[in-house]
Amino acid sequence: MTSIKDVARTVGVSTATVSRALRGLPRVSEETRLRVLQAAADLDYVASPSAAGLATGQTRAVGVVVPFVSRWFYGEVVQGADTPLRDAGYDLLLYNLGGDRQTRRRVFGTHLSSKRVDAVLVLSLTPTDEELAWLTKLDRPVAVVGASVPGWSSVRIDDEATACIAMKHLLALGHRDIGYIGGSLEDQLDFAAPFDRLLGYRRSMSHAGLSVLPQWEAVGNFTVRGGLAAMRLLLESEPRPTAVFAASDEMAIGAVHAVREAGLRVPQDLSVIGIDGHEMAEYFDLTTVAQPVHEQGRLAAQLLLDVLATDREHAKQPSAVTVPTRLVVRHTTGPPAS
Amino acid sequence: MTSIKDVARTVGVSTATVSRALRGLPRVSEETRLRVLQAAADLDYVASPSAAGLATGQTRAVGVVVPFVSRWFYGEVVQGADTPLRDAGYDLLLYNLGGDRQTRRRVFGTHLSSKRVDAVLVLSLTPTDEELAWLTKLDRPVAVVGASVPGWSSVRIDDEATACIAMKHLLALGHRDIGYIGGSLEDQLDFAAPFDRLLGYRRSMSHAGLSVLPQWEAVGNFTVRGGLAAMRLLLESEPRPTAVFAASDEMAIGAVHAVREAGLRVPQDLSVIGIDGHEMAEYFDLTTVAQPVHEQGRLAAQLLLDVLATDREHAKQPSAVTVPTRLVVRHTTGPPAS
């Protein structure tokens, strides 16, 4: 493994000079810099992140905490965050929680060490008090996508308002009996979105002077399969809703499937709307309220980089960015059968 | 930041003893070990990976090279690899190539340094000669998913055989005029699967005594949108195929959409089959040849861990694991209109 000494020896300067030249620091003559650069390239020299990290306290890596890498939304956000981070010279350390609470505790408690990362990007989940304490103890910049935590930068949609957009569409079509498919109680603890979207549903109903029946609020776990199961229940409920608002496109896709499976037509017999703008939504002809997913990852990474580039003393207030969502009308929604 | 010295001071032993106790090394009395463990816990001490890495040359991190994090297949493989790696105490460093050749070069050339990772997991892509040279120079264990590289462990499906399974299904239904949707020429350079699947298509046709028309081989880029565009072309071709084999479910989904968009019925007017067992395939009622995706990630991680656990001298031959695929018949395939 070639080290900085090899480069220094080759060029005939000290390691201090090599270090300065390679990192573009001032106080190196242009001629020396060129020779160092050349030698480093010839020798395939790359500074050891461990050694540099030990000397500076910086790791040039940011931790990205993801509930499930394999879900479209998170993959897309990571993809969005990747480019700016990579461009700024940071590596991404992926902390996949994989859904179960035990792994989640282990990841936050032991893997996610401040000695490993310069900053943390938390995707879509609301840290528990314990996790909040751990993250705070890290004493590193944190940015959150899809939730907001006081004191940290965040990028998210307005979940309640987004739910209202979906509901407004259904109400405008003339629906009065509207069901809801959302997360489980546990989802509501871990994630901010489920609760806010449920709130948007309830508020929209009551603003329209409609009452919500308990059997119209079904649990879909934010998966296709869950949405399918939830819709089966809703189809049995009395009275049966004429439209269903699912808090995610994946659940909406499952819901549409359940309706058709029951021999009913979408949207003639039952309308379905989702939230997300999932890449597959178009191919299911799904009406949805789309959010800019990739963009949220990009923005959050940018916020983190801004903080990282600023010295602590000049630190600005954390920014809380809300990105807009927009209704995309396709053909899973229509007026209720009269 | 509490360091090993703080722990040593608290317990009243040397840092060497703390180090040994914490890592479960022998030659520490049980009583001392307990006291060290207790003090470390009290002080929230975590060893600095940079310092440990510098001292040992090990980073306890594995690099995962992914063409696109945001695609279902890769997310699923990463998810599969995550658990065993995490359990073994390794962190995952995500190297997302993001599709473009420039980033790809930069990732392989500069970010993916042997000083950063102990091992590398390469997903689904065939390294170019240049990349091969870089990876080899790393001198770290490498495992590949979805391709095979001489000298390294790999986990994959038999792409040609899998294509033959799909073709056999179409042929058995009585189809003679079968089109193909695959990757671009560039895809075929970067990835192993596209070429092998194309080969399976061609071989199946010629074994059945059928000839392949050039206009029946369309480029779908392994995306839904690409599959859609490819199918539009195939629908214009003369003679028009009665069935289409798409080399991925995503392209197959796009293809089905194009058929319906043209006012034709699937499978009555045209049959479509894919490869993958994509999570959405079921909801499109898509016939496909499913591969165990999560499992391939898990296995590859396991192979890497095996190598990592073995000293170089006792290194075994790299294993090349082929996992089975299976036909899942749904309702996008049927006999040709007579």
Added chain:
DNA sequence: CTGAAAGCGCTTACAG
């Protein structure tokens, strides 16, 4: 503009 030297926080023979 450049270099000698200390220091970052661990691990590891080596000695006892």
Added chain:
DNA sequence: CTGAAAGCGCTTACAG
């Protein structure tokens, strides 16, 4: 079973 000390490969005041 335990400790003193060297060393891993950088960076950074400090001095010149």
